[in-house]
Amino acid sequence: MTTPARDLVAAAFSESLARAARQHGWQGWEREAIEVEVPANAEHGDYATSVAMRLAKTLRRPPREIAGAIKDQLDLRPPLASAEVAGNGFVNVRLDVAWLRGQVDAIIADGADYGRSETLRGRRIQVEFVSANPTGPLTLANARGGPLGDVLSSVLRFAGAEVQREYYVEDGGTQVKRFGESVAIRYRQLFGEEVEVPQDAYPGEYVTEIAAQIKEKHGDIYRALSLEEQGRVFAPMAIDWVVADAQRVTRKFGITFDSWFKQSSFLESGYFTKTLEELRGRGCLVDRDGAVWFETPEARALDREGEEGWVVIRSNGDPTYLGTDIAYHRLCLEERGIDLKINVWGANTHYHLLQMKIALPALGIAEDRWSVVLYQYVRFLHEGVLQRMGRRTGLFLMLEDVLEAVGKDATRFLLLQRGADSQLDFDFELAVQQSNDNPVYYVQYAHARIASIFRTAAERGITPDGADLAA
Incomplete structure (x- = not known):
C-alpha cells in the first residue's frame, strides 16, 4: 500500500515541528494539528502548512520565526526537494521530481488500491x-x-x-399530518365526493396516485372515517410510498x-x-x-x-x-x-x-x-431543453426526469464540478451537447480514446512490461 504524498509531507512537517520544539523549548505545541494544503498559486510550491500562524499565540513568537524554525528542521530528502518560508508564516515545500516520476510504477502496481489507507481504521x-x-x-x-x-x-x-x-x-410533525389529509381528500374524490382542496394541501399527481393505490388495495373500508382520522391512517402509508420511490430514484442516481x-x-x-x-x-x-x-x-x-x-x-x-x-x-x-x-x-x-x-x-x-x-444551492439554466425532450418542468424539477434526460454520470459530474461552498450553474443545454464545450462529454471522449489506444496496443502485442515508466 503506497502512502499518499500529502500524508508523507504531513509526517515530515510533524517531525520537523517536534524537533524545532525540542530545540527551542516550546510548550503547548502538541495541541495544534498539522494541516497540509495545496497552494492556490502553483509558484508557491506543491504543498504548504499554516501551522506556524496558528501556533503564534500559544508560543508567543512571530509566525515567520516559528515557520523558519520548522523549515530549518525539515529533512530534505525524497519526497521533499526544497522548502521556504512565505507570506505571514507559511512553510511551502516542493516535491522531488525524480521521486514523482517513480510514483508511476507505484500507481500501476497498486492499481485501483492506489492511495488507499488505514488512517481511519476502527472508526x-x-x-x-x-x-x-x-x-x-x-x-x-x-x-x-x-x-x-x-x-x-x-x-x-x-x-x-x-x-x-x-x-x-x-416522518413526524405538522407536515406529515397535512400530507396524510391531502391524500385523504384525493381518496374521497376518487369515490366521487366533492371535497374542497385547501390552499396548504399538497398538490401533485403523486398524491392522487397514492390515494388510488390505497383505494385499489383497501377499497372503501376507510370511507366512514372522518377526514382527520383518514389522514392519520393514510400518512404512514403515504410516507412508505415516498420512501420506496426515493429508494428507487437514488439507486438510479448511483446511491445506495x-x-x-x-x-x-x-x-x-x-x-x-x-x-x-x-x-x-x-x-x-x-x-x-x-x-x-x-x-x-x-x-x-x-x-x-x-x-x-x-x-x-x-x-x-x-x-x-x-x-x-x-x-x-x-x-x-x-x-x-x-x-x-x-x-x-x-x-x-x-x-x-x-x-x-x-x-x-x-x-x-x-x-x-x-x-x-x-x-450552496444550484441555479438551473435552459430548462426548456427538458420540455423539448418531453420532460416535466414547472415549480419543481423531478430528479428522475433529469436523470432520464441527462444521464446519471453526467448529472453527478456536473453537480460535483465545483466545491460545496461555491454556487453552481447546471446548464441543461450544455449537459446534453456532444461537444468539447460539455466537460462531461470531453472526459468521456478522452476515456474512449485512451481505451482505444490500449485495445490497439493489445492487438499488436505491445505491453508496458519492462518499460521505463519514470522516464
Whole structure:
C-alpha cells in the first residue's frame, strides 16, 4: 500500500515541528494539528502548512520565526526537494521530481488500491445526506447533496473507516399530518365526493396516485372515517410510498443507502421525551407561553427575531425540527455506536447549524464528534431543453426526469464540478451537447480514446512490461 504524498509531507512537517520544539523549548505545541494544503498559486510550491500562524499565540513568537524554525528542521530528502518560508508564516515545500516520476510504477502496481489507507481504521462514521422531506418525490433541489455525500462516504471508506450512508426520514410533525389529509381528500374524490382542496394541501399527481393505490388495495373500508382520522391512517402509508420511490430514484442516481432511519422510531419509543428530560435536568429547558423552549445564555445571545427560535415543543404539543434533531443526533452518537456523524446540509440551514453547536454540547456531546458540510444551492439554466425532450418542468424539477434526460454520470459530474461552498450553474443545454464545450462529454471522449489506444496496443502485442515508466 503506497502512502499518499500529502500524508508523507504531513509526517515530515510533524517531525520537523517536534524537533524545532525540542530545540527551542516550546510548550503547548502538541495541541495544534498539522494541516497540509495545496497552494492556490502553483509558484508557491506543491504543498504548504499554516501551522506556524496558528501556533503564534500559544508560543508567543512571530509566525515567520516559528515557520523558519520548522523549515530549518525539515529533512530534505525524497519526497521533499526544497522548502521556504512565505507570506505571514507559511512553510511551502516542493516535491522531488525524480521521486514523482517513480510514483508511476507505484500507481500501476497498486492499481485501483492506489492511495488507499488505514488512517481511519476502527472508526465508525455516519454520513447523512439528501434526507428530503418525505412528502413528495425527490426534486433536483435535493440533488446536489446526493453526489457530495456519496463521494465523501467513498473517500472515508477508502481511508479505512466503517461508513454508514444514512437517509433520515422526518416522518413526524405538522407536515406529515397535512400530507396524510391531502391524500385523504384525493381518496374521497376518487369515490366521487366533492371535497374542497385547501390552499396548504399538497398538490401533485403523486398524491392522487397514492390515494388510488390505497383505494385499489383497501377499497372503501376507510370511507366512514372522518377526514382527520383518514389522514392519520393514510400518512404512514403515504410516507412508505415516498420512501420506496426515493429508494428507487437514488439507486438510479448511483446511491445506495445503508440505512433509512425514521424519526417516528424515537418519537414512539420515548427517546425524544428522555432527551428532553435530560436537557431539563441540566437546566436547559423552560416552559413559556404553553411551549417548551431550549434556553441557555448562549441560546439567548444567538436568538433572532422572526424565527421560531429555540422552541423544542410547540404549544399544540408537536415537536419542532430543532427538538427532534437534538434527539436524533444524541441517539446516533450515544446509542447507535457512531464515532463521528457528518451531515450534508443545504446552505439555508446555517442558523440551525449554529443552534446545534450550542444544543449538543449542553448534552455533553463534544463538537468534534459531528460535522456539517454546507452546500450552496444550484441555479438551473435552459430548462426548456427538458420540455423539448418531453420532460416535466414547472415549480419543481423531478430528479428522475433529469436523470432520464441527462444521464446519471453526467448529472453527478456536473453537480460535483465545483466545491460545496461555491454556487453552481447546471446548464441543461450544455449537459446534453456532444461537444468539447460539455466537460462531461470531453472526459468521456478522452476515456474512449485512451481505451482505444490500449485495445490497439493489445492487438499488436505491445505491453508496458519492462518499460521505463519514470522516464
